[in-house]
Amino acid sequence: MRKCYPGGKRKAFNITYDDGVEQDIRFVELLNRYGLKGTFNLNSQLMLQEFAWTHPNGMEVRRLSVDAVRHLYDGHEVASHTLTHPYMSELPEWEIMRQMGKDRRNLEAIFGREVKGFAVPFSYYSDTIAQCAQNSGFEYARMSEFSGRYAPCRDWYFWKTGVYHIEENLTDFVAGFLNTEEELAVCQIVGHSYDLDAEHLWGTMELICAAVSGQEDVWSCTNLELVRYLKAMEQFDGTNHSDQTLWFEFGGRIRTLHPGERADFPV
Ligand SMILES: [Zn+2]
Numbered sequence: 001m002r003k004c005y006p007g008g009k010r011k012a013f014n015i016t017y018d019d020g021v022e023q024d025i026r027f028v029e030l031l032n033r034y035g036l037k038g039t040f041n042l043n044s045q046l047m048l049q050e051f052a053w054t055h056p057n058g059m060e061v062r063r064l065s066v067d068a069v070r071h072l073y074d075g076h077e078v079a080s081h082t083l084t085h086p087y088m089s090e091l092p093e094w095e096i097m098r099q100m101g102k103d104r105r106n107l108e109a110i111f112g113r114e115v116k117g118f119a120v121p122f123s124y125y126s127d128t129i130a131q132c133a134q135n136s137g138f139e140y141a142r143m144s145e146f147s148g149r150y151a152p153c154r155d156w157y158f159w160k161t162g163v164y165h166i167e168e169n170l171t172d173f174v175a176g177f178l179n180t181e182e183e184l185a186v187c188q189i190v191g192h193s194y195d196l197d198a199e200h201l202w203g204t205m206e207l208i209c210a211a212v213s214g215q216e217d218v219w220s221c222t223n224l225e226l227v228r229y230l231k232a233m234e235q236f237d238g239t240n241h242s243d244q245t246l247w248f249e250f251g252g253r254i255r256t257l258h259p260g261e262r263a264d265f266p267v
Contacts (some may be wrong), residue, residue: 001267003184003233004247005219008254011177012152012186012219012226013212014039016142016161018081018119020047020069022062023193028072030206034213039223040073041081041119041142044106061194066110077222079117080104080138089124096129100136117224120144130157140227142190150177150185152230159227165191166199174208178215184233186226187212238267 005012013036017027020042031038043063051063064072082088082099083106091099100118107115118133119142133141134157142159146167153160163173170189177187189208196202212218221229232242240246240257248255250265257263 001263001265002249003236004249004254005184005221005229006245006247007219008247008249008256009219010183010185010217010249011150011180011215012184012221012229013177014186014188014221014223014226016041016079016119016188016190016223017193018121018190019043019085019192019194020064020081021192021194022064023197024064025068025072026202027193027196027205028076030202030209031076034209036209036213036220037076037222037225038073039077039079039117041079041117042069042103042107043081043083043085043121044103044110045083046085047110048106055194055198057198059194059198070110073111077117077224078107078111078113078115079119079223080107080115081119082121085121087122087124088120088126088129093128093132096132097136100132100138104136104138116140117222117227118142125158133157139224139231142223146190148173150180150182150187152184152186152226154230154234156227156231159223161188161190162186163189165189165201165205166195171204171208174211178211178218184230188223188226236267238263 016039018041047066080103083103104115116139118138123144125143140156145160147160235241239262246257
């Protein structure tokens with residue numbers, strides 16, 4: 001018996017980009033062209049005002065406005081990245097809660113859909129941040145640390161992704177993912193679309209998108225879809241205790257278990 005992802009697929013793929021910058025327009029178009037899904041972590045207050053900063057290479061990085069993003073992320077996940085992208089190490093707990101809760105409510109109002117994911121700005125992370133994310137109603141909280149592995153993270157509020165996209169080993173990491181036989185393997189890439197300009201990575205990302213979208217055994221998903229499916233699978237003990245269909249491979253066949261159903265194959 002082998003645990004699979006929805007559709008009986010053996011692997012999952014997700015790209016998560018932060019900050020909601022102008023290059024997201026071109027990047028979403030790239031994902032859409034290859035039928036891939038992304039997760040976009042946004043700072044709602046910075047979308048309500050004009051905000052730009054200068055990259056070390058001299059390039060001006062500009063945030064997208066609310067009007068520009070209203071339909072940009074259709075078909076993708078919108079997740080919280082705090083209201084104003086602060087260094088969280090310097091914040092009292094009440095301000096962390098406000099940065100999370102108000103951002104979530106703003107994003108839900110702007111996009112008219114639920115926002116259940118969170119990613120921390122910058123690299124500082126703590127037990128308090130994790131607890132606040134849970135108390136704010138997020139289903140997962142992403143750290144700025146990377147596992148370098150294909151095994152999915154199981155720590156919903158200390159979520160580590162696989163690889164940061166400007167790492168030199170990016171294409172090797174993706175190639176290894178396409179070849180791995182690991183159960184429930186996932187390739188999760190994190191970054192910012194402005195890096196694609198700054199680091200001249202558009203060609204590399206397009207090759208990756210093309211390679212992944214051509215794979216029949218890869219499930220393209222948002223981070224939230226991945227977390228929800230893994231949580232559902234985690235409860236599986238021969239019976240599907242979750243509210244979603246679980247997928248398996250047994251005896252060379254794809255098997256599904258609907259909510260409440262018990263497996264008729266050995267687990
Ligand atoms: Zn950020």
